[in-house]
Amino acid sequence: MTAAKQSKSYLYDSSLWGDKDVSSGKAAKDENFPVGSLLISRQLRPHVQAYYDFARVIDDIADAETLSSEEKINRLNAMETVVCKDVPAPDRADVLTARYLYNSFIETGVPVDTATDLLIAFRQDAVKNRYETMDELMQYCCYSANPVGRFLLHLHKEGPDTFPASDALCTSLQILNHLQDCKTDLIKLDRCYIPLELMKKYNVKVEDLLAPQMSFSLRKVFHVLLDHVDVLNREAEFLPRLTQDRRLRLEAAVIVYLAKFLAQRLRNEDPLAADVKLSKKNVLYSVLKSFRYFM
Incomplete structure (x- = not known):
């Protein structure tokens, strides 16, 4: 068999592709921060x-x-x-x-x-369904979240000076998403992104994420992670100032504001008891405040 035939055989092997699509049914509207925003040209x-x-x-x-x-x-x-x-x-x-x-x-x-x-x-x-340390979680975010921001920056021909702030924003959004979905991820996928080392420090067990409401100890864990998110969001504030494309600059500013709103909501609300989501008021405020970056 030639190399070309081997390649073709490999790609059509049903053990690799399976016999049907695998879809969650999610769409852009289901995301906190959809990538395909109308702000993009x-x-x-x-x-x-x-x-x-x-x-x-x-x-x-x-x-x-x-x-x-x-x-x-x-x-x-x-x-x-x-x-x-x-x-x-x-x-x-x-x-x-x-x-x-x-x-x-x-x-x-x-x-x-x-x-x-x-x-x-x-x-x-x-x-992998558990993360021992914060460093492990941050490394995961480098691959699961940061490429999204870099894709948009490359697409808009932005310079490498924008990458650190973009990485900070994307990592912040990823951690916020993990906190939002911590109970669902554990129930559906037996997956927990909250560092075990941090939970152990506050005498929290993974099973505590299945409780009907958050314990005082788990709230402490959330606050530590959200403190880290706040640091990332402060670094992300530089992104709109560094971005040359006006539409992308506006998009970045809106998302930074939304990330801050979601972090605050997660400090004050309980994702174990009910979904924690951005409100229409949060979105409207973020858009209006960001228009100064469009000039």
């Missing part, structure tokens, strides 16, 4: 949508309750092959997201590692 929105669709599919693969860890890894590896190379692949909606993003990278020159770094995180999700 119309010309670039198709590329942002291609990236979002790919990220949604690989996230769904990593979170699929019906797939084994090995099946998840196989599918994620196959998706990486398609997003990196012009190779044959099944003509199916989930797989085509990788093909569309490959074409987008060719057209825009955005580095492919903004996609492959996400795959590193989602492979980790397939096999």
Whole structure:
């Protein structure tokens, strides 16, 4: 068998792709901070949508309750092959997201590692469900969240001076999301991103996340993590000032404000008792306050 035939056989192997799409049913409207905002220029929105669709599919693969860890890894590896190379692949909606993003990278020159770094995180999700230290969590965020911001910056031709503030914002959003979903993640996926070392310090057990309401000790753990988020958000405040594209600058400013609002809500509300979400008032205020960056 030739190398070309081996490659084609590999990509069509049903043990790698499975026989159907794996979808959570989530859409952009379900996210706190949808990537494909109307603030992005119309010309670039198709590329942002291609990236979002790919990220949604690989996230769904990593979170699929019906797939084994090995099946998840196989599918994620196959998706990486398609997003990196012009190779044959099944003509199916989930797989085509990788093909569309490959074409987008060719057209825009955005580095492919903004996609492959996400795959590193989602492979980790397939096999790892606990985080011992804060350093482990931050390393995970480097791959699960920061590539999203860097994709947008590369797409808008922004300079590397914007990367540190963008990374801080994306990591902040990821930690906030973990705190929002801590109970759901444990119930559905047996996954806990809150560092075990930190919980042990305050005599908190993973099972405490299943309680109907938050204990005083768990609230302390949340405050420590939210203090860290506050530091990240202060660093993220530099992003709108460094961003050259006006529309992206406005988008960044809005998201920084929203991250601060969500952090405050998580300090005052209990995600074990009820969903903690941004309000329409939070969103309106963030947009109005951010218009000074559009000038």
